[in-house]
Amino acid sequence: MLRFLGLVVLGALIGGLAALAAVGFVSAVLWLNDLLLISPRGRMMFAHPEALAIATVLVPALGGLVVGQLHRAIRERRPHTPADVIAAVQTRRGRLPARAGFLSAVSGLVSLGAGASVGQYGPLVHLGATLGSLGAKLLKLGRSDDNVTIACGVAAAIATAFHAPLAGIVFAHEVILRHYALRAFAPVAAAAIVGHVIATNVLSQGALFHVADTAVPQPWEFAAFIVIGGLGALVAGAYMHAILAVGRWAARLPVVPSLRPALAGAALGLVALWVPDILGMGQETLRFATIEGAFGGFELVIVLVLKLTATALCIGMGFGGGVFSPALVIGTLFGALCGTLIGDTGLAGDTFVFYAVCGMVAVTAPVIGAPLTSLLIVFELTGSYVLTTAALASVTLASPIAAQLFGRSLFDIQLANRGLDLSAGRGRALLQSARLKHLLSQDCVTLNPRDSIDDAVASLGHHGHGEAYLVDDKGRYHGSVTLADLEVMRGRGQGQRRVRDCPRTPRPVLGPEASVWSAMHQLQDVTGEAIAVVDDKADDAFLGVVYESSIARAYLQYSEELRREEHGTG
Amino acid sequence: MARVDHGMRRACMGALVGLTIMLAPSTYGDEPAAAALTVLSWGGAYERAQQRALFDPFTEATGTPVEVEQYDGGIAELRRAVAEGDVAWDLIDMTRSQAKAACAENLLDPLPSELLAPAPDGTPAERDFIDGALNRCSITHSVFATVVAYRRDAFPGRRPTSIADLFDQQRFPGPRALQRTPAVNLEWALLSYGVPKEEIYRLLSTRRGLSLAFERIDSLENLHWWKAGDTPVRLLAENEVVMASGYNGRFFDAMINRDLPIEILWDGQVQEHETWAVPRHAAHPDIARDFIRFATSSERQAALARLIPYGPSRHSATLQVTTHPDSGVDMRLHIPTHPLNTERAITKDDDWYARSHTRINDYFQDALLDDREDSGDR
Numbered sequence: 001m002l003r004f005l006g007l008v009v010l011g012a013l014i015g016g017l018a019a020l021a022a023v024g025f026v027s028a029v030l031w032l033n034d035l036l037l038i039s040p041r042g043r044m045m046f047a048h049p050e051a052l053a054i055a056t057v058l059v060p061a062l063g064g065l066v067v068g069q070l071h072r073a074i075r076e077r078r079p080h081t082p083a084d085v086i087a088a089v090q091t092r093r094g095r096l097p098a099r100a101g102f103l104s105a106v107s108g109l110v111s112l113g114a115g116a117s118v119g120q121y122g123p124l125v126h127l128g129a130t131l132g133s134l135g136a137k138l139l140k141l142g143r144s145d146d147n148v149t150i151a152c153g154v155a156a157a158i159a160t161a162f163h164a165p166l167a168g169i170v171f172a173h174e175v176i177l178r179h180y181a182l183r184a185f186a187p188v189a190a191a192a193i194v195g196h197v198i199a200t201n202v203l204s205q206g207a208l209f210h211v212a213d214t215a216v217p218q219p220w221e222f223a224a225f226i227v228i229g230g231l232g233a234l235v236a237g238a239y240m241h242a243i244l245a246v247g248r249w250a251a252r253l254p255v256v257p258s259l260r261p262a263l264a265g266a267a268l269g270l271v272a273l274w275v276p277d278i279l280g281m282g283q284e285t286l287r288f289a290t291i292e293g294a295f296g297g298f299e300l301v302i303v304l305v306l307k308l309t310a311t312a313l314c315i316g317m318g319f320g321g322g323v324f325s326p327a328l329v330i331g332t333l334f335g336a337l338c339g340t341l342i343g344d345t346g347l348a349g350d351t352f353v354f355y356a357v358c359g360m361v362a363v364t365a366p367v368i369g370a371p372l373t374s375l376l377i378v379f380e381l382t383g384s385y386v387l388t389t390a391a392l393a394s395v396t397l398a399s400p401i402a403a404q405l406f407g408r409s410l411f412d413i414q415l416a417n418r419g420l421d422l423s424a425g426r427g428r429a430l431l432q433s434a435r436l437k438h439l440l441s442q443d444c445v446t447l448n449p450r451d452s453i454d455d456a457v458a459s460l461g462h463h464g465h466g467e468a469y470l471v472d473d474k475g476r477y478h479g480s481v482t483l484a485d486l487e488v489m490r491g492r493g494q495g496q497r498r499v500r501d502c503p504r505t506p507r508p509v510l511g512p513e514a515s516v517w518s519a520m521h522q523l524q525d526v527t528g529e530a531i532a533v534v535d536d537k538a539d540d541a542f543l544g545v546v547y548e549s550s551i552a553r554a555y556l557q558y559s560e561e562l563r564r565e566e567h568g569t570g
Numbered sequence: 571m572a573r574v575d576h577g578m579r580r581a582c583m584g585a586l587v588g589l590t591i592m593l594a595p596s597t598y599g600d601e602p603a604a605a606a607l608t609v610l611s612w613g614g615a616y617e618r619a620q621q622r623a624l625f626d627p628f629t630e631a632t633g634t635p636v637e638v639e640q641y642d643g644g645i646a647e648l649r650r651a652v653a654e655g656d657v658a659w660d661l662i663d664m665t666r667s668q669a670k671a672a673c674a675e676n677l678l679d680p681l682p683s684e685l686l687a688p689a690p691d692g693t694p695a696e697r698d699f700i701d702g703a704l705n706r707c708s709i710t711h712s713v714f715a716t717v718v719a720y721r722r723d724a725f726p727g728r729r730p731t732s733i734a735d736l737f738d739q740q741r742f743p744g745p746r747a748l749q750r751t752p753a754v755n756l757e758w759a760l761l762s763y764g765v766p767k768e769e770i771y772r773l774l775s776t777r778r779g780l781s782l783a784f785e786r787i788d789s790l791e792n793l794h795w796w797k798a799g800d801t802p803v804r805l806l807a808e809n810e811v812v813m814a815s816g817y818n819g820r821f822f823d824a825m826i827n828r829d830l831p832i833e834i835l836w837d838g839q840v841q842e843h844e845t846w847a848v849p850r851h852a853a854h855p856d857i858a859r860d861f862i863r864f865a866t867s868s869e870r871q872a873a874l875a876r877l878i879p880y881g882p883s884r885h886s887a888t889l890q891v892t893t894h895p896d897s898g899v900d901m902r903l904h905i906p907t908h909p910l911n912t913e914r915a916i917t918k919d920d921d922w923y924a925r926s927h928t929r930i931n932d933y934f935q936d937a938l939l940d941d942r943e944d945s946g947d948r
Contacts, residue, residue, distance in 0.1 A: 044775035045925040276776070284769075288778055291763045293785075295778075353764075 004183070007145060011187025012194045014135050014149055015156035018128035019195035022160040023202050025109060025124060029281075032113030036063075038280050056272050056279070060265030063114020067320055068258035070107045077257060079104040079320035081122055082175070082368075083411035085129040085150060087418075089176050090426050091433040092561065094146030095137060101130030107320030111261075115279045117268060117310040122322020124161050128153030129176070144565040148184045151177050155188045156195030158373075164380035165196035171373040175409070178426060179566040215350040216386055221342075222393045225358045228338050229394035232362020233402035235334050239308055239327060240367060240410045244417070246316025257318065264317035268310050277303050278310040282329040289332040292352035297340045304333040323410055327364040335359015357387055358394035366402030369409025371395045430558055431517035436510060439554055440533055440544045446471045449478055449500035456499050457486050467529050469542060470499060477534045477542040479504040509534040512543055516558065519551045606635040607857045610659040613640035614800050615823035619878035620663075624865045627873075631864065634857055642798055645672045648849055652677045657851045661858040666843035667753075667920035667927075669708035674924065678707035679848040685859050687867045689886035698868075702917075703883045708845035711866050712880035715839040715906035715915070716754045719802070719821040722831045724812035733838030733914075734762035736813055737786050744812030747805045748787070750795035752934035753923060754815060754840045757916055759783035761838050771919045775926075784937035795939070806832050822879045822904050826897055836911040842918045844880065881907030 033039035037046055037055045046052055071077055080100050088096055108123025132153030136146035151172040159168030169192045173180055217225075250260055272278055277285040285303065288294040295303065311326040339355030342348050357378060365374040375395060379388040407413040412422050422429050445468040447456050460468055460483050468486075470478035481502045489495070489502055508522045509532045522531060530545035609625070611617050617638060625636040639659065641647065645668050651657045664672070672678050683704045686695035696704065703710035718736050725742050735742050736758060748755050757770050760783050765773055773779035787793075794811055796802050802816035803824045818839070824830040846865070848858045864870060871887035874880065879901055882888050891901050902908055906915065923930070 039772070040775035040779075041772050041922065044929070045922060047925070047929070277778075284773055284776055284779070287765065287769055287773060288776075288782075291765070291782065294763075294782055 004186070007148060007183075008186045008190050010135060010139070010149060011152040012190040014132045014152045015159075015191025015194035016198065017135075018131050018153040018156035018191065019160040019198040021105075021127055021131060022124050022157045022195070023198065025105065025127065026120065026161060028109055029112045029120060032109070033115065033280060036114060038113070038115035040276070040284055043276070053273055056276075057266055057269035060115045060269045060272075060279075061262050062265070063110055063116060064261030064263070064265030064317075064319060065259070066110050066114075067107050067116075067261045068318065070103055070110065071318065071320075072258050074100045074103050076100070078318065079107045079123075080126055081322070081411070081414075082125045082129075082154075083414045085126055085154065085176060086178075086411050086422070087415055087420050088129075088133070089147045089150055090178065090422055090429050091420070092143045092147065092430060092565075093433070094133060094143045094150065096130045096133035096150065098130060098134050098137075101126060101133075104320060105130075108322070111314070111319040111321045112281065114265065115268070115272075116261075116265060116314040116319040116321060117278050117280065117282070117307065117326055118314050118319050118321025119323055119325030119327070120281060120321070121158070121161055121324040123320065124157040125154050125171075125322070128155075128157030144183075144561070147177065147565065148187050151184055151188050152191035156191040159192040159195035160199040162377055162381065163196065163199050164377050165192040167373050167376040167380055168192040168195060170376050171370055174370045174372050175368060175411070181566050183565075217351045217354055217390060218349065221348060221351060221354070222390065224338070224342060225354070225390050225393035226397050228335060228355065228358045229362040229396060229398035230401055231338070232331060232334060232359055232394065233366050233398045233405070235330065235359075236327070236363045236366035236398070236402050237406045239312070239323075239330060239363065240406055240413060242308060242312035243315050243323065243410065244413065246312045250317045260317040261314075261319045264313045264319060268314060271306060271310065275303060275306050278307050281325040282307065283325075286329045286332050289329070289336040290353050290356040292339070292343065295333075295336060295340075297337065297344075300333055300337040300340065304330060304337065307333065324364060324368055327367045328360055331360035331363030332356050333359070334363060354387060354390045357382075357391055361391040362394045362398040365395050365399050366406070367410050369399075369403075369412060371399040427559065427562055428517060430562065431520065431555065432515045434516040434554070434558060436514050436516060436519055436533065436546055436551075437512065439516075439546045439550045441530070441547060441550070442544045444469060444530065444545045446542070447481070447499050448472065449498065451499045452496055453486050453489050453499055453502060454495040456481070456502075457483065457490055457495075460486070465529065468499075469532050469545065470504075471542045474539075475542055476540045477509070477532060480507050480528075480532060481505070482528070507531065510546065511536060516551065516554050519546060520555055523548055523551060605854055605857065606637050607661060607854060607861055608637045608639065608659045609661045609663065609861075610639050610641055611663040612642070612799060614820060615827070616799075616817075616819050616878055619819075619874060623874040623877050624861075624870055627870065628861055628864050632860070636861075643668060645675070645677065648672060648677050649675065652850050655851055657849045657853070659849060660852045660854045661861060662847050662849055663711075664708070664845055664847050665918075665920075666702075666705065666708060666710060666845050667918060667923045669845045669847045670705065670920050671924040671927070672847065673705070673707035677850055679850055679852070679855055680706055681709055681846075681848065681859070681862070683709070685863050687863055689884065690868055691886065693886065695884075698884045698886050700883050700885065703843065705845070708847040709862060709866060710843040710845045710883040711871065712844050712874065712883055713841050713905075713907055714844055714880045715818045715836075715841050715911075716749070716815055717818045717821065717839045717906075718758075718813055718815050718835040719806060719832045720813040720835060721806055721809065722833050729833070730813070730835050731837065732762075733758050733835065734764075735835070736815075737762050737790060739791060742813065745792035745794065745810065746790050747794040747796050747802050747811040747814035748790075749802075749815055750797050750939070752927075752930045753918065755787055756780070756783045756930075756934075757840055757918075758815075758838055759786035761914070761916075762786055767914060767916045770916060771922045774930075775922075780930075780933055780937075784934075787938060803830070806830065818904075818906055819878045819880055826894070826899055836906075837914050838916065839906055839911065839914075840916045840918050841881075841906055843883070843920075875905060876901050879904035879906070881905040 034042040036059045037043050105123050105127040111118050112120050129150045132149035136149040154176050155168040155172040158171045159165040169189050172188050308330050335356040335358050339352045361374045365371040375391055378391045445460050445463050445465050447468045447470050449470050466483045467480055469480050485502055512535050530547040532545050533543045535541045629635055688694050689698040720730055724744055756774055760770050799817055802814035803820050805811045806814050807830050821834050846862045848855050868884050868886040871882035871884055872890035875882050875891045893900050
């Protein structure tokens with residue numbers, strides 16, 4: 001009980017830290033944007049058009065240069081993102097690396113400050129998670145508690161950045177933890193509340209979208225919202241795959257990786273001379289897209305395509321930063337396009353903003369894999385129930401269609417590409433990432449193939465085992481023999497023959513990197529005591545054996561830990 | 571009992587302030603006795619109130635006569651005068667945005683905040699003044715607002731409630747009058763699209779935002795552009811227009827003192843700081859600073875706010891605002907800073923205007939004024 005309360009207090013503390021970090025981050029981005037002539041306000045207040053044009057190209061390019069150098073200091077040579085947080089929590093690895101985490105935050109800050117078309121929520125989420133994990137590490141807490149503190153940091157970051165505590169709590173559960181346990185809920189809620197309180201007292205940011213008077217859509221319009229959801233899923237798919245495709249394409253470019261972001265920045269700046277809407281997070285563009293008549297229909301298509309391309313270019317070429325804010329802009333532009341088309345038919349009333357918000361939710365929910373969070377963000381930011389139900393209609397189709405066609409979220413697709421498949425749930429991912437190495441035992445009988453069968457039987461009898469493994473002088477593995485087969489040969493009077501003449505039982509072997517999951521699968525085809533572990537990369541070197549009972553024990557232990565983490569109350 | 575105490579304290583403070591002022595001239599003994607303070611102010615009801623609450627009491631307390639000249643804002647005159655080294659005014663009553671612009675151009679003397687008097691309870695001036703009141707070359711003395719006023723008899727059975735109604739000539743038909751400047755008009759135009767007030771200047775910084783705003787203003791039929799602050803009141807009084815923008819003080823004067831059938835729409839009010847500033851090469855900068863200390867005391871600020879409904883820039887003064895000395899109107903409801911009036915109040919972004927006004931003005935001229943010269947201010 002005391003321990004549980006302690007965890008709640010720790011959650012609140014981490015929430016406070018993460019919220020302050022988020023406030024600092026957001027303010028620093030705004031300050032940099034004004035200073036570096038990225039924000040429209042900064043640009044309007046700057047008097048020299050020629051210098052402004054030069055800065056538009058130079059600032060993102062130089063920002064890219066800095067970011068590229070920063071990434072050289074990170075082991076993976078790329079900024080860490082929420083995907084890394086998800087991987088750490090889902091595989092119960094925890095312990096996010098602090099150094100890489102803070103470097104990633106700085107990378108995000110520089111990228112956003114220099115006007116790259118990326119989002120700020122990704123870096124904020126990762127920064128919050130890093131702070132949470134750091135707290136758990138300093139207090140030497142276990143992995144389950146580490147997961148909870150990570151979720152606390154994430155929830156506080158979202159609660160602060162969006163002024164939306166409920167969305168923060170749900171995001172932490174829906175995207176990061178992916179299970180619901182009271183044990184995690186209380187600390188996460190505490191963190192979100194602290195974040196919210198800090199945000200309302202420090203950040204004087206207006207609501208993301210403001211709806212003056214809520215016209216009520218006609219019944220048929222809800223059908224339109226559902227269809228927008230379906231189409232939005234396709235836009236989301238195009239967005240996600242554009243990012244991945246640019247990443248693959250960039251890897252083949254004959255340019256040093258650390259210079260790629262600078263290249264993307266220069267390209268972004270050049271296009272921004274013509275369409276400045278694509279610079280930065282695009283909060284102004286987002287707002288305009290909710291205003292009927294701010295964009296022409298054709299203009300919407302242009303800005304949408306350019307924003308999507310610019311974001312894919314920036315993220316694919318290695319800028320640090322999130323995918324959420326650009327998705328908000330792209331989605332809102334898409335919704336505005338739908339609204340404009342429907343408005344042209346003359347059937348709809350004063351409901352333009354509904355279409356914009358539906359498009360926004362339909363694109364963002366699949367990208368981050370969080371339909372509930374997206375809905376709550378709409379609800380908490382607008383306070384409009386009608387608008388939330390419209391968004392609900394839209395997300396109904398968007399999320400499942402995108403999940404079927406593309407995957408649960410961009411993060412999941414990225415993780416799957418890195419070899420962590422979360423599509424079958426956490427239990428499997430955990431077992432797949434759990435290595436066998438620590439189960440490896442040397443407590444087994446090894447025989448030289450040239451040993452005589454009599455000696456082999458004696459040796460097995462002496463050690464009390466029923467199986468032996470044939471390993472030659474060079475340590476190579478040559479299969480296994482059972483005591484029963486040896487006895488049969490000895491019974492036939494062949495006791496002086498070599499062990500290598502004994503019929504071998506066909507047995508699968510495991511590689512040194514095999515996971516508990518694959519071992520468990522091999523077990524289905526094996527009757528015996530243990531499975532040999534052989535490194536086929538090192539000329540079939542015999543490393544030892546893994547006993548069936550220890551595989552089963554490990555399996556049960558992991559399942560039990562998950563069960564306790566996900567269903568325990570305290 | 572408490573009331574008596576309060577009165578006693580105020581009397582004491584008054585005496586104290588008087589004493590300070592009486593003693594002040596001796597510090598500047600070499601100042602010729604006949605030296606007059608020349609103040610540049612805005613004229614009209616505003617100047618009458620200043621005369622009664624500030625200028626006359628100052629002359630009474632110090633013996634220094636105050637001469638007042640009028641202008642309609644702008645720093646072009648000041649720029650010319652400073653350049654020629656022939657500045658005719660000792661003190662200028664200017665908007666904070668223009669004061670900032672003038673300060674950046676080195677047209678004003680710096681004003682240290684030490685010259686300000688503390689609040690009656692001893693709170694230092696730095697904490698008693700509202701946020702953003704103390705600047706390098708200017709000190710905010712009151713907060714005024716540009717608001718929309720409408721004729722009560724123009725829309726039978728209806729009242730405008732939102733700034734969007736200014737642009738809604740379907741529901742609220744009739745001619746409009748707006749100030750011939752981009753300021754305030756652009757803000758209202760964007761507000762009418764449902765843009766939250768926090769984002770107004772961010773969006774106005776984009777060409778898209780400006781075009782949206784111009785489009786909205788351009789859609790108005792039968793629009794009069796006014797320049798001088800008393801024109802909108804006259805246009806409303808003569809029924810030339812049914813809705814007009816204007817300074818809340820002028821509208822109040824027309825409503826209360828002249829019984830004009832008009833009403834103020836507080837939604838979307840754009841608040842501005844009105845400041846005192848001392849121009850460079852002023853003839854009597856010391857008297858000007860003495861006057862600033864005198865006029866920004868809590869007592870004088872409250873006295874001014876009882877005559878003309880401008881929100882005092884000191885917290886201590888706001889608490890002292892009571893009824894109008896002649897009409898008995900409760901002035902607290904008529905000052906822009908009253909909570910009932912501030913629900914959707916915008917504070918004019920001076921920095922933004924200070925650094926972009928030439929460009930914004932050009933865009934404004936190009937978009938709206940060229941083809942409207944004929945329907946301009948009468």
